[in-house]
Amino acid sequence: MLNLEQIDRILIVRLAPLGETVLTTPVIRALRQHFREAHITYMVAPTREDLVSANPHLNEVITYQASVPKLIYQIARRKFQMVVILQPTFRLVLHAFLARIPFRVGFETNTGGKKLLSLAVANNTAQHETQRYLDVVRALDIEVVDDEPEVFVDNVGSTWVDNFFENQNLDDSKPIIGLNPGAATTYRRWHAANFAVLGDQLHEAYGAHIIVTTGPREGELANQVAAQMLHSPIIVNQTTPMQLAALLKRCHLYISNDTGPMHLSTAVKTPTIALFGASNLIQWAPPWDRHAVVAREACEFMKTLSSKEWDTHQERARENLEAITPDAVMATVEKLAW
Numbered sequence: 001m002l003n004l005e006q007i008d009r010i011l012i013v014r015l016a017p018l019g020e021t022v023l024t025t026p027v028i029r030a031l032r033q034h035f036r037e038a039h040i041t042y043m044v045a046p047t048r049e050d051l052v053s054a055n056p057h058l059n060e061v062i063t064y065q066a067s068v069p070k071l072i073y074q075i076a077r078r079k080f081q082m083v084v085i086l087q088p089t090f091r092l093v094l095h096a097f098l099a100r101i102p103f104r105v106g107f108e109t110n111t112g113g114k115k116l117l118s119l120a121v122a123n124n125t126a127q128h129e130t131q132r133y134l135d136v137v138r139a140l141d142i143e144v145v146d147d148e149p150e151v152f153v154d155n156v157g158s159t160w161v162d163n164f165f166e167n168q169n170l171d172d173s174k175p176i177i178g179l180n181p182g183a184a185t186t187y188r189r190w191h192a193a194n195f196a197v198l199g200d201q202l203h204e205a206y207g208a209h210i211i212v213t214t215g216p217r218e219g220e221l222a223n224q225v226a227a228q229m230l231h232s233p234i235i236v237n238q239t240t241p242m243q244l245a246a247l248l249k250r251c252h253l254y255i256s257n258d259t260g261p262m263h264l265s266t267a268v269k270t271p272t273i274a275l276f277g278a279s280n281l282i283q284w285a286p287p288w289d290r291h292a293v294v295a296r297e298a299c300e301f302m303k304t305l306s307s308k309e310w311d312t313h314q315e316r317a318r319e320n321l322e323a324i325t326p327d328a329v330m331a332t333v334e335k336l337a338w
Helices: 018-023 025-034 068-076 090-098 129-138 155-167 192-206 219-227 241-250 260-267 314-322 326-335
Strands: 009-014 039-044 060-063 082-085 103-107 119-121 176-180 209-213 234-236 253-257 272-276 291-295
Touching: 009 025, 009 090, 018 025, 018 129, 018 260, 025 039, 025 129, 068 090, 082 090, 082 129, 090 103, 103 129, 155 241, 176 192, 176 241, 176 260, 192 209, 192 219, 192 326, 209 219, 209 241, 219 234, 241 260, 253 260, 253 326, 260 272, 272 326, 291 326
Parallel strands: 009 039, 009 082, 039 060, 082 103, 103 119, 176 209, 176 253, 209 234, 253 272, 272 291
Antiparallel strands: none
16 A cells, blocks of 8 residues: 555545535545645536635646546646545546556445455445545545535635625625525425425514525526515526525525535535435435434435435425425424524
């Protein structure tokens, strides 16, 4: 095994959607705490740069190249000594091998097992996703002090949100509450009518500004929520990840389906309530202080099924979400310290 103390150029690789990218950030911090003088680079999927671009523990962020020759050159010319691969994909291990990175640590891959890995780690999905990623760090005998995700907002993001607040006449002295009715699949979405009722209840109870956030292809969903509310909310659906992070950081509370922005909200340390109906609570529910989960307790599937397996149990997913009422969410709001 390579002497870790001699390593001063490290590559982290995780090609992931928004939420999973956010959940890898404790790995960045743990590596920096151990390799204090190392040059640490993170390779992310295209459009995910914003999520780690302002991270002070990184020296560089690069994006994955579709062209394999260009990708190999991009990696090889940086002369990394160690790569930390945070997904069980043999293709990525092979790319690191071809780029002549001498020490390759990562999960046993789905098609190659331990092949081409200097240190192979069991891919244990029966735990929270952040702990799964941190298993790779622990395999290097590196102590993990903090397992909470973190996303940093840069000056451009801060300026954008300042201008947004000014343009929308938002008053920071009143609670600013975000609602996120979107999700990657429709069966993971709490009904728009429920978000509308909840938004009005929050406005009446706290005099809050209500902001509805949705993804770039979910604008109609936001309109459905707004159309059913007595109090007109502010709709935000065309933001970059950095702009969304800046906005969520300024919110006092965020209530979201189980989806990427929910994880982003926890990472900027905004109290977050996550609504679960079709995900594994053990793997995806935020376990950290200041956050809460609302889910149908009677459904054992939420402790056993993987995300992909839920595709064949969509009816159960809808039943789980229908069992959540706006009053139940309001009760959680009242209990949460925010």
